Amino acid sequence: MTDTAPDWETTPLGSYRAVRASLTTGRPAAVATVTNVDGSAYRRPGAKLVVSATGDSTGAVTAGCLEDSVADIAAGVVESGDPRTERFDLTNDAEGVWGMGLGCNGVIDLLVEPVDESFRPAVEELDAKRAVTLLTVVASTDPTVSVGDRTTLTEDDDHVATERPGLPSAVVDALGDAVADARTADRSTTVTVDTDAGTVDVFVDVLTPAPDLLVFGRQRDVAPVARLGREAGFRVRVVTGRGGQADTDRFPDAHEVVPTRAPDIASVVDAPEHTYALLMSHNFVDDRVALESLLTTDVPYIGLMGPRKRFEEMREEFAEEGTSLTTADLDRIATPVGLDIGGDHPTQIALSAVAEALAVHNGRSGGRLTDSSGPIHGRPSRE
């Protein structure tokens, strides 16, 4: 099973799998991470490019303008084994648009480091669907601290250091508020800490587990949902009553095809708070039973394909059984499913549903960015 999207386009799930593959197979690789950008950039701090010793690369640090240069640097890092930083100044003063670029001008700072055991705790935490924060030194005037020194923080704030030297505990302590803020905002950022012997710049890299897209159904319309869900960065799990090789072949873009009956669907949800469910069996009873099962879990989103009245009918059946849906239940149920983009073709429906699941995952409401980001249209004309 391969990723549908070309590797340059990969989401964090793809980057993380490339790192894990290097650790598992022992095939050397390097990771380049954006640690800072000056001006606006196409990618934000935390964006990663993983380069194997054979030159294969996964991920992106710009819109495509630096990847070749970075691959060369990564090859050197794989050889030396030493983490390093690199600044790319793509400022194009001739055009007088400093800071207005999108990754092909402006200034971008990168940390380029070998995949070594210092990544293993992060991979293990992410595998277990737990968030993790990497604290990595990217600059230091303190002689006791070097670029690449790393402490990994688990969700429970355990400090883990493996292979590379950890950060001095005073530095980790000083980072407390910045780490909390970065986690809350889900934004990686570089923070400067004063020590007794100098200053240390630490890249606080917040890594969150890939969300699961749990798709209940086995009709053909599941296929574009699986494909677009995978491309959008979800780990896609298709739940079919049948399962088996036939269904695995039917949905080649799914990361996993799980044979489970509708009443038991809750039992296959292994990370509820990271799971976004889509019910699209096209069978009223199956969808209703699956919905009832999922409502016993803490999944934040249950998209129910079909018109509103279909859900109203389900709700009446719940009421007849004496089951009342709480406001919190109703807030998790999205029906009609999807963002309001029009179009009733299979790929358009899939696009709408996957976009909504992604929006909910990111705490967004859909709608047009141009309408929500401050006055342009309302501003009085200059002329």
Place this chain on the structure above:
Amino acid sequence: MTDTAPDWETTPLGSYRAVRASLTTGRPAAVATVTNVDGSAYRRPGAKLVVSATGDSTGAVTAGCLEDSVADIAAGVVESGDPRTERFDLTNDAEGVWGMGLGCNGVIDLLVEPVDESFRPAVEELDAKRAVTLLTVVASTDPTVSVGDRTTLTEDDDHVATERPGLPSAVVDALGDAVADARTADRSTTVTVDTDAGTVDVFVDVLTPAPDLLVFGRQRDVAPVARLGREAGFRVRVVTGRGGQADTDRFPDAHEVVPTRAPDIASVVDAPEHTYALLMSHNFVDDRVALESLLTTDVPYIGLMGPRKRFEEMREEFAEEGTSLTTADLDRIATPVGLDIGGDHPTQIALSAVAEALAVHNGRSGGRLTDSSGPIHGRPSRE
């Protein structure tokens, strides 16, 4: 160049191209069209499945439950050359959910007809980016009128009949209001007309040209936009300053790669009212010049990648040159581009931008359907 999406998932553009291919090559094919659904359906009236004489099929009339049966019927129609209708009653009374299905129960009426010269006027109009309406008889108690009789209406309301008998002009006249409503709503529908000798059911099929997605740029992030744009039903035209085979290879999902410099981009817009533009060269000057050029056309949408302040900078330069943007100009410019779904990864950005272009094309706002379709959350609890 092949469609990325499997054929079952194809948009109207794909169905229309399959019909055109049959007319052009002379290879026989049949078209099945949904003419009516009872209850809610996965596909709406007008949805098409094109089946070639060799059994290849393009398109979908349900979520995947009927396609095999329909292909068999289509094979018979190819052989006989006679249009026919077929009703599928998938009502599943055992589950007591009549009308609540999504294409795998409920009642679906289909028109199955050979691809013949009666389709040619429609193909030619759509090729010229003009809408067209097919009026086709799907039932008749009038002995002078038969199933499959067809009159094609152009945008200018010329009546065209080719190969098959046209509809009596009294019937076409009687359909006037229904045709106008169907066009306005962009919804195909079946209408019953009384004649002197009986009643005639006419399927009013509104066909609109596929929208163009005009993408200006040649960085790697154009690739996922081209791919998702194609999947969503756009004819994708990538405009690069360079062009040539290198760029054609670079963007295999584009229907066309057009070599044109930024100041000349207006000259390649051949159907402005059907063109949705995305400016993503990542070069401030190129994007600004391309924007200025596109504003001289009637394109309804210009998505400008980058932060709001980048556009403000462009606007200042326009003002310094004495060019003032009108409110109508500003309403066409979308920046930041895309729907608000979060995520800054290449495919997520592409998903957001393509979803916005589709929403604008369909006159939608891109918000969550579950929030906009009547009270569920606000309704007092039954209990």
